[in-house]
Amino acid sequence: MPKVVVIADDLTGANATGVLLARKGFQVATYLNLNDLTNRNKHLDVISITTNSRGLKKEEAYKLVADTTSHFKSMDIKFFSKRIDSTLRGNIGAEIDGVLTTLKGDEVAIVVASYPTSGRISAGGYLLVNSIPLEKTDVAKDPKTPVSTSCILEVIKGQTKTTVGYIPLKEVLKGSDSLKEGILEEKAKGSKIIVIDATTDEEIEVIAKAVAKSQLSVIAVDPGPFTAMLAKHLVGEDVSGIPGKKAFFAVGSVTQQTKRQLEELKLKHNPHIVKVNPEMLLDIALREKEINRAVEEIMEKIDGFKVIGVTTNGSKILNLKEVSAAINISEDDAAQRISNGLGKITAKVMEASKGLIGGLYTSGGDVTVEVCSELNSSGIEVKDEVLPLAAYGRVINGAYDNTPVITKGGLVGNDMAMVECIDYLLTKISNEYYNLK
Secondary structure: OOOOOEEOOOHHHHHHHHHHHHHHHOEEEEOOHHHOEEEEHOOOOOEEOOOOOOOOOHHHHHHHHHHHHHHOOOOOOEEEEOOOOOOOOOOOHHHHHHHHHHHHOOOOEEEOEEEHOOOOOEEEOOOEOOOHHHHHOOHHHHOOOOOOOOEHHHHHOOOOOEEEEEOOHHHHOOOOHHHHHHHHHHOOOOEEEEEEEEEHHHHHHHHHHHHHHOOEEEEEEOHHHHHHHHHHHHHOOOHOOOOOOOOEEEEEOHHHHHHHHHHHHHHHOOOOOOOEHHHHHHOOOOOHHHHHHHHHHHHHHHOOOEEEEEEOOOOOOOOHHHHHHHHOOOOOHHHHHHHHHHHHHHHHHHHHOOOOOHHHHHHHHHHHHHHHHHOOEEEEEEEEEEEEEEEEEEEOOOOEEEEEEEEOOOOOOOOHHHHHHHHHHHHHHHHOOOOOO
């Protein structure tokens, strides 16, 4: 049974919001019309549907949205999302009315028109596209649905029969507790639609938290980011605990570049990272103890994280020539022994987690080879390029046949490269279907 229903005015918008929700760990599907819905959608967390109404007359758009809302009204939906165009084209006000009047409850529509990563931000009630007022962009000349003002409130007020309120950026910057009170005050004034400014994803997160704390019944009105963040707070992140929804990484590179990539990953995904001592992996008497310690430390906290990994980065940088000579092995053998330790940890975690890991990320050719070897895989079926020298594919054969995997060279990519790879991997594994019995 779906927890969130996204109603978009075109197909690309339905898919765009669906992708953001998939990246949060939800199972999502987009439908072209209500007739396509069947019992097969019962496993979905999110249904995204297009009314294809952006270029229609407002009366027609209103009816299509109202009919779609009515179809889901009796279900136990956590919240509806009215997906709007990121440049305010279409029948935004009429379509918000379509949801509100159909639900006929105490719902409040929260409008967050911002999409910061796409250059759309709102401040002072105005929408800017790459720092340019909306009305000064090509949107003003759109042949089907031109927009003549940058003021979000003007656009909505000109199309709705509902009272519209506004909360400026300065209130968002005060934090979620203060903003919650602001939202409740606007509702008390009679506002059924509340426009709220945001210039960053962090501010959209504040709005989502405030809405969740308000305990109001809400409709999310936005181009995607607010809906995705609100779903995390209202539905919960327990979906990441469903088998197959977690990503595991094994990183052997000790370069400063890899360290920066790991730091960016920490900021974006708050992963559970276990550091391994490479000297202990080299020591035959100690390596098994170190491998088991790492596995135990990972498994102790695996339920609380959707991104988990093991790395030698951050440990003492070894002089392989010296340490290999000290234990009478070649430098290649020393490097292989460390990589093999990471491979064994990966395999043991895969086995101990009993299906919780849905995808793998490996950094460094030697680590990738050892991971495949320990998983009894005969290789990787390459599917796509995530970024230059970072490939997405599927494990071939072994107990984890067809598992999604991304491999990247240790010196590949900018500081955000690992974040991009993990984001890509999470999207792929979130859309897989698993037997939960």
